[in-house]
Amino acid sequence: MFEITGAASVRLHGKRKVGIMNSDDKKITIKDVARLSGLSKGTVDRVVHNRGEVSETSRIKINEVIEKLGYKPNLYASLLASKKRYTLVCLIPRFGQGEYWELVRGGIQRAIDKAAAYNIDIITVQYEQFDAASFRKACDETLAADPAAVMLAPIYHDLTIALTTELSRRGVPFVYIDSKLDTTSYMAYYGMPMFQSGILGGSLLMESATQGEAIANFRIDRGEALPQDNPTLSRRAGFMEFIGAHHPSTTVLNEFIKPYDPLHNIRVLDAFFDRHPEVKRIITFNSRVHLIAEYIEKRSLNGIALVGYDMLAKNIDAVRNGQVKYLITQRTETQVYRSINAIIAHLIMKREPAAKDNYMSMDILTKYNADYYFDIFEI
Amino acid sequence: MFEITGAASVRLHGKRKVGIMNSDDKKITIKDVARLSGLSKGTVDRVVHNRGEVSETSRIKINEVIEKLGYKPNLYASLLASKKRYTLVCLIPRFGQGEYWELVRGGIQRAIDKAAAYNIDIITVQYEQFDAASFRKACDETLAADPAAVMLAPIYHDLTIALTTELSRRGVPFVYIDSKLDTTSYMAYYGMPMFQSGILGGSLLMESATQGEAIANFRIDRGEALPQDNPTLSRRAGFMEFIGAHHPSTTVLNEFIKPYDPLHNIRVLDAFFDRHPEVKRIITFNSRVHLIAEYIEKRSLNGIALVGYDMLAKNIDAVRNGQVKYLITQRTETQVYRSINAIIAHLIMKREPAAKDNYMSMDILTKYNADYYFDIFEI
DNA sequence: TCGAATTTCGTGCACGTGCACGAAAAATTT
DNA sequence: AAATTTTTCGTGCACGTGCACGAAATTCGA
Numbered sequence: 001m002f003e004i005t006g007a008a009s010v011r012l013h014g015k016r017k018v019g020i021m022n023s024d025d026k027k028i029t030i031k032d033v034a035r036l037s038g039l040s041k042g043t044v045d046r047v048v049h050n051r052g053e054v055s056e057t058s059r060i061k062i063n064e065v066i067e068k069l070g071y072k073p074n075l076y077a078s079l080l081a082s083k084k085r086y087t088l089v090c091l092i093p094r095f096g097q098g099e100y101w102e103l104v105r106g107g108i109q110r111a112i113d114k115a116a117a118y119n120i121d122i123i124t125v126q127y128e129q130f131d132a133a134s135f136r137k138a139c140d141e142t143l144a145a146d147p148a149a150v151m152l153a154p155i156y157h158d159l160t161i162a163l164t165t166e167l168s169r170r171g172v173p174f175v176y177i178d179s180k181l182d183t184t185s186y187m188a189y190y191g192m193p194m195f196q197s198g199i200l201g202g203s204l205l206m207e208s209a210t211q212g213e214a215i216a217n218f219r220i221d222r223g224e225a226l227p228q229d230n231p232t233l234s235r236r237a238g239f240m241e242f243i244g245a246h247h248p249s250t251t252v253l254n255e256f257i258k259p260y261d262p263l264h265n266i267r268v269l270d271a272f273f274d275r276h277p278e279v280k281r282i283i284t285f286n287s288r289v290h291l292i293a294e295y296i297e298k299r300s301l302n303g304i305a306l307v308g309y310d311m312l313a314k315n316i317d318a319v320r321n322g323q324v325k326y327l328i329t330q331r332t333e334t335q336v337y338r339s340i341n342a343i344i345a346h347l348i349m350k351r352e353p354a355a356k357d358n359y360m361s362m363d364i365l366t367k368y369n370a371d372y373y374f375d376i377f378e379i
Numbered sequence: 380m381f382e383i384t385g386a387a388s389v390r391l392h393g394k395r396k397v398g399i400m401n402s403d404d405k406k407i408t409i410k411d412v413a414r415l416s417g418l419s420k421g422t423v424d425r426v427v428h429n430r431g432e433v434s435e436t437s438r439i440k441i442n443e444v445i446e447k448l449g450y451k452p453n454l455y456a457s458l459l460a461s462k463k464r465y466t467l468v469c470l471i472p473r474f475g476q477g478e479y480w481e482l483v484r485g486g487i488q489r490a491i492d493k494a495a496a497y498n499i500d501i502i503t504v505q506y507e508q509f510d511a512a513s514f515r516k517a518c519d520e521t522l523a524a525d526p527a528a529v530m531l532a533p534i535y536h537d538l539t540i541a542l543t544t545e546l547s548r549r550g551v552p553f554v555y556i557d558s559k560l561d562t563t564s565y566m567a568y569y570g571m572p573m574f575q576s577g578i579l580g581g582s583l584l585m586e587s588a589t590q591g592e593a594i595a596n597f598r599i600d601r602g603e604a605l606p607q608d609n610p611t612l613s614r615r616a617g618f619m620e621f622i623g624a625h626h627p628s629t630t631v632l633n634e635f636i637k638p639y640d641p642l643h644n645i646r647v648l649d650a651f652f653d654r655h656p657e658v659k660r661i662i663t664f665n666s667r668v669h670l671i672a673e674y675i676e677k678r679s680l681n682g683i684a685l686v687g688y689d690m691l692a693k694n695i696d697a698v699r700n701g702q703v704k705y706l707i708t709q710r711t712e713t714q715v716y717r718s719i720n721a722i723i724a725h726l727i728m729k730r731e732p733a734a735k736d737n738y739m740s741m742d743i744l745t746k747y748n749a750d751y752y753f754d755i756f757e758i
Numbered sequence: 759t760c761g762a763a764t765t766t767c768g769t770g771c772a773c774g775t776g777c778a779c780g781a782a783a784a785a786t787t788t
Numbered sequence: 789a790a791a792t793t794t795t796t797c798g799t800g801c802a803c804g805t806g807c808a809c810g811a812a813a814t815t816c817g818a
Contacts, residue, residue, distance in 0.1 A: 081806045
């Protein structure tokens with residue numbers, strides 16, 4: 001802890017003014033280390049980047065001096081002098097407009113400039129979300145790019161294992177976003193705690209619910225195309241646990257809709273509400289809550305509490321209109337940006353992420369605060 | 380928009396691999412500009428930093444070339460070569476442990492390293508929040524430090540005007556956090572939309588409220604010490620507007636407590652609930668909701684919905700325990716960090732903030748998502 | 759013990775910019 | 789037109805690091 005003394009600011013040796021203390025004051029260069037250790041800067045440099053050709057005695061001596069002086073290479077000078085270039089591959093699904101993965105792309109987009117400043121080229125490899133062959137091909141392309149690091153969303157379990165195994169063999173670090181495979185040796189993970197997000201959704205949906213109410217969960221019908229690891233499943237599991245613990249007498253009715261078949265959806269929903277006109281609470285665990293909101297609007301249904309996930313533009317609109325009561329979102333762009341940042345820190349500053357698993361906050365959006373979540377990209 | 384073509388990645392002129400396009404490819408240096416304009420890099424440098432001693436014709440010529448090539452000075456080389464140092468003064472209230480302003484200090488603390496990398500020294504000048512003379516003295520110290528920029532929270536209206544007027548006269552940019560004085564020529568503002576945050580609090584507090592309920596608003600009794608601009612007042616105004624619009628038959632009961640007098644508070648609260656045992660909804664607009672939570676805990680009161688503001692550690696604890704139902708928070712550290720970042724961008728990169736007024740998101744914390752708001756500092 | 763092979767090390771240029779110094783060019787005065 | 793002042797401009801070093809190249813020191817082999 002820093003002590004703030006009586007005076008609002010403190011003066012130290014003449015001109016230097018310090019309130020809350022600054023970090024390192026005097027800059028120690030490689031020359032200082034060289035002089036103190038009686039060797040040349042070339043040798044010091046060899047030790048710093050341990051690229052060999054140094055005798056054991058000199059190595060020890062130099063490391064002592066580095067330790068003593070607290071020498072840290074000047075990043076700017078280093079970047080300026082270095083001609084090394086790195087390639088970072090981001091492996092994500094292809095997306096249509098207004099889909100979740102578009103937000104991920106946004107984060108990548110934001111990071112490109114920053115990465116470029118560190119001699120890192122970001123290339124994005126995309127695949128069809130519901131086509132394993134496409135994912136396999138994308139993995140090949142990823143490896144062919146000879147990346148220095150990889151950021152990926154592990155949609156297909158086995159193929160991801162194959163990819164990450166090869167990456168590990170090559171010593172290439174990789175960072176998961178969105179979900180992760182715990183058995184692989186990933187460098188870091190950035191994502192929403194899916195199970196918890198289901199619990200949160202349950203708690204918001206069931207607010208002042210009465211005993212034995214029937215509620216609805218509308219799900220996406222993917223047919224055969226469902227990839228193996230679907231994070232929304234654990235979200236649903238969290239929700240069901242909450243219901244079981246706090247509302248055991250509640251019935252959860254499941255119904256399936258299709259993302260790209262509006263007519264089909266209207267038929268299904270009409271039939272559903274025909275059978276269950278008493279349902280006043282609806283939740284979706286995928287990112288398509290706006291489809292339900294549109295239906296509710298179309299049929300002018302009243303008094304329905306609708307809870308959903310993910311910050312798609314259409315979802316936000318539905319929140320603003322009051323059709324969606326609570327939208328639970330994560331800061332996807334920030335999440336991606338942070339994951340790329342972790343990679344930069346690893347590659348350039350040789351720093352490991354503070355935490356391996358980084359769970360992003362789950363933001364609750366309502367009609368009254370949604371306006372302030374539009375430009376939430378931080379720094 | 381970037382076109383993602385059929386192949387998952389695209390190859391451009393041989394080795395360069397690009398998916399989502401990188402920014403500037405080839406690096407244009409001052410030498411290129413010099414050569415193309417038929418002048419020396421010294422002259423180009425004089426134009427770039429417009430420090431005169433350049434004929435009109437050469438100036439125009441060089442600017443043309445700069446424009447054509449899209450020349451941008453290399454920040455690293457520049458930082459490496461420059462010996463300039465800047466001082467940034469942060470003018471904030473002194474604080475005790477667990478107070479709101481401690482969060483602000485956290486943001487400053489985080490920014491110190493980054494600023495240092497840009498040759499910027501951050502010094503913090505503090506004053507007593509309820510002592511105008513102290514604020515005046517702090518202003519003097521701020522000016523005496525000859526700052527290159529200032530970040531401040533405008534607690535005292537008139538004195539702030541005096542300070543900012545002098546800063547403007549000197550051409551020193553300043554950034555407000557927390558609240559702002561619209562009549563001054565500030566560079567940027569970062570804060571929570573206070574009025575809106577009152578509305579949000581009202582909407583959360585009154586969830587499924589019945590007609591004509593009495594609710595309570597516990598406020599802080601500052602005696603004579605209240606500074607002129609108290610942001611919580613506009614928060615309260617937002618709340619009252621919401622009540623008036625949506626719950627006109629509701630009675631809002633006001634009661635005053637003291638931040639540092641627990642015995643007094645117990646007496647006051649006991650008396651209050653003696654008179655109004657029917658009150659089941661309580662809101663505070665200051666950051667001290669944990670005081671109420673502690674009382675509720677102590678007296679084992681049940682079924683009370685408590686809503687408050689600000690991410691003090693004690694408040695978060697109260698949310699986790701379920702004593703506080705909703706805590707509305709802003710990302711104070713991020714906010715401060717961003718404001719300092721805007722200053723760095725201005726001083727070093729000569730870039731103005733994208734938006735002058737930056738309203739931070741209002742996060743809703745409950746028992747079920749509070750755990751993920753602890754380390755929400757974003758990059 | 760001497761030359762060759764190997765290991766270890768030092769020197770010096772490059773990276774792109776900032777800026778001091780002094781030279782060249784232009785303008786002004788005598 | 790020469791001398792002087794003023795304006796304009798170019799050169800070169802410094803910033804701290806990376807790395808290539810070749811020199812020096814050490815080890816090895818016969």
